[in-house]
Amino acid sequence: MSFETILVERKGAVTLFTLNRPQALNALNSQVMEELIAAFAAFEADSGQLCGVITGSGEKAFAAGADIKEMALKPAAEFFAEDMFAPWTSRLVKATRKPWIAAVNGFALGGGCELAMMADFIIASESAKFGQPEIRLGIAPGMGGSQRLARAVGKAKAMDLCLTGRMMDAAEAERAGLVSRVVPPGELMAEALKAAEAIAAMPPLAILANKEMVNIAFETTLDQGLLAERRLFQVLTATQDKAEGMAAFVEKRPPVWLGR
Ligand code: HXC
Secondary structure (H helix, E strand, O other), rough: OOOOOEEEEOOOOEEEEEEOOOOOOOOHHHHHHHHHHHHHHHHHHOOOEEEEEEEEOOOOOEEEEEHHHHHOOOOOHHHHOOOOOOOHHHHHHHOOOEEEEEEOEEEEEEEHHHHHOOOOOOEEEEOOOOHHHHHHOOOOOOOOHHHHHHHOOHHHHHHHHHOOOOEEEEHHHHHHHHOOOOOOOHHHHHHHHHHHHHOOOOOOHHHHHHHHHHHHHOOOHHHHHHHHHHHHHHHOOOOHHHHHHHHHHHHOOOOOOOOO
């Protein structure tokens, strides 16, 4: 599969997706979306791939938003008829059971911040900047910014960012709970790939179940979530990898995962 706006590299069991329009600060146009959807579908279908990392090319940006030049002349009826931006959630989030990490290297604004928040967690470089500046363009977030940001950082900061359009630096984003780790710019990719490799070294079915469990917390009541957690836990107890993991612990040897 060859792409023009993204790069896709397989590194062992980790797939690295790089947004590759540095001249436009990796702005997300429809071609990027189509290519990412195809690349994510291939990642999801490949049993040898267990974790993804997404980043932006160039020093400056993860992604500076949806492509303003593409949106500027598009009539409202087309945004509505095409349900523009819906596939980001349905294909990258809902259809992707394998975990993926956003390695945010610079500006993550508008759709860029929204894409980073679609990832299972964010590792940021100290130079990262997050924001939902859509209001300054006379619009508002349309790829989950108001919803995922409010869940990640709470109402006060989500309102502050959406209503003022200001940017938040990596330290503030970490304090607010938006990112899981902040590292010096030169260490970002090594850190993100190391995290992805650590995940990819886990038993494959447990990877899927752990991701699914945490996501249920954002969709349901505590009681329903606790029930779903127990059921997924109980499902895992029937796997050969559970028998192997526990036997390896008792026998003081490294486990060999079978993925079943
Ligand atoms: C298209 C973009 C772009 C974008 C930057 N560029 N962001 N092109 N869409 N979102 C292009 C610029 O036009 C310019 O191209 C080149 O990238 C470099 O950008 P500069 O502005 O020259 O860089 P700089 O001065 O360093 O400023 C960086 C910046 C600024 C602060 C990030 O580019 C900026 O404010 N960008 C827009 C951020 C934004 O509003 N994002 C939200 C978009 S709306 P040329 O050809 O001129 O050199 C959105 C909606 C989400 O995301 C979905 C719901 C509707």
